[in-house]
Amino acid sequence: MSQIIYKIAPEAMWREAERNGRFAGAPIDIADGFIHFSTAGQVHETAAKHFAGQTDLLLIAVDQAKLGDALKYEVSRRGALFPHLYAALDLDAVVSVWPLPLGADGSHRFPKLEGE
Structure with missing residues (x-):
């Protein structure tokens, strides 16, 4: 399994996270109590389902591997396991x-993704 997972975020929200040194999550993440991520095999569908037509993403x-025990794979869409982070995202874990x-x-x- 790839060590890389993916988050889609509006650019303005992400740039604020960069200024703060951490990403606490989008409003849906905060409401759900964890930051939603997708694997390379899931992120295309995530974009189509939750971000259709949106620009500036x-x-x-x-x-x-840098997220530790706060990262859990849990059942979501159609029974698939999705990565959920039960903590703020430390930007040291971001690779690109x-x-x-x-x-x-x-x-x-999308660019070419690791794990596709």
């Missing part, structure tokens, strides 16, 4: 940040 790649633009067909254009 970033794709954040995180080294799950990419823009996630919309293509002409309205779907997001």
Whole structure:
């Protein structure tokens, strides 16, 4: 299994996290009590389901090995296990940040992901 998991976030929210040195989560994360992540095999569907048509998004790649015991894989969509972080994200665990633009067909254009 890949050590890299992914978070999609609005650029303004992520830039604020960079200034603060940590990411506490998007409003949905805070409401649910954990930060939602996706694996490489899940993140395309996550973008289509939760971020359809949205611009100014970033794709954040995180080294799950640096998250410790606060990271749990739990059942979510259609019984699949999704990574959930029960803590703020320490930005030291972030390995890369990419823009996630919309293509002409309205779907997001992803870079090549580790684990695909």
